[in-house]
Amino acid sequence: MSRKVRRFTIGAILLLILLAAWIHMADKDYVYKAIYYNFADIDDNLIFEQRAINAPAEVQDWALSANYNKVKMPAGLEQLHKELESVAFLVVKNDSVLYEQYWDGYSDESLSNSFSMAKSIVSILVGAAIREGKIKSVEQPVGDFLPAFKEGNKASIKLKHLLWMSSGLSWDESYSSPFSVTTEAYYGSDLKQVIGQLEAVEESGKAFIYKSGDTQVLSFVLEEATGKSLSKYAEGKLWKPLGAKQDAEWSLDRTGGNEKAYCCFFSNARDFARIGRLYLNNGIWNGDTIVDPAYVKASLTPNRLPAASDGEKVNFYGYQWWLLPGYKGQDIFYARGILGQYIIVIPKKDIIIVRLGKKRGERDGNHPGEVFAMIDAVNEVIE
Numbered sequence: 001m002s003r004k005v006r007r008f009t010i011g012a013i014l015l016l017i018l019l020a021a022w023i024h025m026a027d028k029d030y031v032y033k034a035i036y037y038n039f040a041d042i043d044d045n046l047i048f049e050q051r052a053i054n055a056p057a058e059v060q061d062w063a064l065s066a067n068y069n070k071v072k073m074p075a076g077l078e079q080l081h082k083e084l085e086s087v088a089f090l091v092v093k094n095d096s097v098l099y100e101q102y103w104d105g106y107s108d109e110s111l112s113n114s115f116s117m118a119k120s121i122v123s124i125l126v127g128a129a130i131r132e133g134k135i136k137s138v139e140q141p142v143g144d145f146l147p148a149f150k151e152g153n154k155a156s157i158k159l160k161h162l163l164w165m166s167s168g169l170s171w172d173e174s175y176s177s178p179f180s181v182t183t184e185a186y187y188g189s190d191l192k193q194v195i196g197q198l199e200a201v202e203e204s205g206k207a208f209i210y211k212s213g214d215t216q217v218l219s220f221v222l223e224e225a226t227g228k229s230l231s232k233y234a235e236g237k238l239w240k241p242l243g244a245k246q247d248a249e250w251s252l253d254r255t256g257g258n259e260k261a262y263c264c265f266f267s268n269a270r271d272f273a274r275i276g277r278l279y280l281n282n283g284i285w286n287g288d289t290i291v292d293p294a295y296v297k298a299s300l301t302p303n304r305l306p307a308a309s310d311g312e313k314v315n316f317y318g319y320q321w322w323l324l325p326g327y328k329g330q331d332i333f334y335a336r337g338i339l340g341q342y343i344i345v346i347p348k349k350d351i352i353i354v355r356l357g358k359k360r361g362e363r364d365g366n367h368p369g370e371v372f373a374m375i376d377a378v379n380e381v382i383e
Contacts, residue, residue: 035178040186042087042113042339042358045266049255051231053239053248053265060243060286062270065096073099077377080370084340085358087112088269091378092352095277098382100269109246111266112356115337118250118265119215121234121275123163123299123320125222127283127291128237134225138163138298138319142217145224149217153200159221161204162214163319164303168202171213175338182212186263189254191216207308208317212262215320219261230259241290242274263337269354275335276343276352279321295319300333316366324367324375332375340370346379353378 071091081089087106091099100108114121129135138160143150149157153168161167174180185194195216202209219230226233231250239248248271251264278284279300283291299319307314316323324332334344340360344353353374361370 040113040115040263040338042341042356044113044264045111045249045251048251048260048264049253049257050249050266051229051252051259053231053235053250055244055247056240058243059245061245062092062273063096065093065098067098068096069099071099071381074377074380077373080361080373081357083359084361084370086340086355087358088354088356090269090273090352090354091382092273092277092354093382094350097270102269106356108268108270110268111246111249112268113263113337113339113341114265114267114272114335115263115339115341116212117272117275117335117337117341117343118261118263119212119320120335120343121238121265122215122218122222122230122261124275124278124291125230125233125237126159126163126218126319127295127299129222129225129233130295131289131292132237135159135221138295142221145221146217148196153203157200157204159218160319162218162221163299164205164305165208165210165214165317165320166205166303166305167211167214167217168200168204168206169198169211169213169217170201171198171211173209173211185212185216185253185260189257191253191258191260192220195220206305208303208305208314209308215262216260219259223258230261234265237290238278241288242271242278242285244271244274246271269356272343272356273352273354276345276354279333280345280347280350280352322367324371327372327375328379330375330379334371336368336371340368342371342374344371344375346375349379349382351378351382 087104089101140159142157143155157167172181174182185191198213222230222233246268248267250259252259279296282293283296299321301318302315302323303317304313315325322334322336330346330348332346334342336342340357342355360368364372
C-alpha cells in the first residue's frame, strides 16, 4: 500500500469515527437504521414494533357484485399496475366488490402499509372524538390538551390548523436526508421528543405546508382527550364498528410506545375500502353515526389557504384528505400514501377504489398522475 493510499485510508477511518461520535452525542443513532433499510417499504411492519387493532367478532363482509371480476380494465391500467408494482387493486360499486386483483403473493388478507393514508384515519378519529364530546370542536386550542402548546407562539395553534396542515411548526418534510426530522420520526424511538423540539416559526392558520408533524401532534391530542392509545381508540371507534374482517396494526416508535400517526397503519384493500365507504356515506355506517356529517363535509371542503410553495389558494386539501373538486364533472376525494397507496371515492357513481403498491408515479400538478389514470380507467368501464 502506497503512503498516499495509507494516509487516505487512515483519514477516512478517522472521519467515520468522528461522524459516529457526533451521531451518538447528538442522539441520532436512528441514522444507522435509516441507512441500513435505505427507504420505507410496504412491509415495514416486519422491522418495527406494532400495536394491534383488533377486528370485531362479527365481521360485516363485503357483498360480491353480480358482475364480480367480469369487468375488463383498460390495457393502459394493466400496464400501469406493472410499472408501479401494484400489489392490490379493488373497486367497490354500490356497496359490492365489483373488481379486485392482487400481485406478488398478496391477497385480500395481506397487510400492507398505508403510509400517509393514515393521516385521513387520524382526521376521522378527531371527528369521532368531537362527536362523543372528548373534543369540543376544531376551534379548540391544542394547548387545552398539550402543555407545550399553552405558551408563546404555539398557543395560537388550533386543531383546525393541524387538520389543514397550517400549524406553522418547524417540521421539514424531507424524505431524502437521513438527518431530517421526518427520517428521525420514522426510524427513531421517541416521537414525543421529536415533537417537543418543534417551534412555531410561522403564524398558524395562514398558509398550507404539508407536514407529517401536524398529524403526529393531532394523535397526541387524541390520546390526551380520550385516555387511550391511538390504536385502541381506532379499534373502538372505527375498526370494530366498521366490521373489519382482519386485525390491523399501527407501527410504534418503540415497544409500548406511541403510534407513528402520520403513517404506518397496516391493513388490506378490502378493509381499507371501509374507510372510503364511511365518508361516502357522510360518516354514517349502516345507520350508526360515527362522525357527524357536518365534520365530514368540512373535511372534504378545500381549506382555501395560500400554499406556501406558490401562494395559490388550496383547492386540493381539506382535513387531511386530498380533493379533486369538479374533475370531469365529479367531486372526488381520496387518501394517499407516499408509495401510491390510495383510497379514492367517487360519490357521483358510488364507487370506491383502493390501490396498494410499491411505487408512485410522477406528479401531475398537486396529484400523482396515476390517480387520474385510475379514475379515468374505472369511469371508462363502469357506468
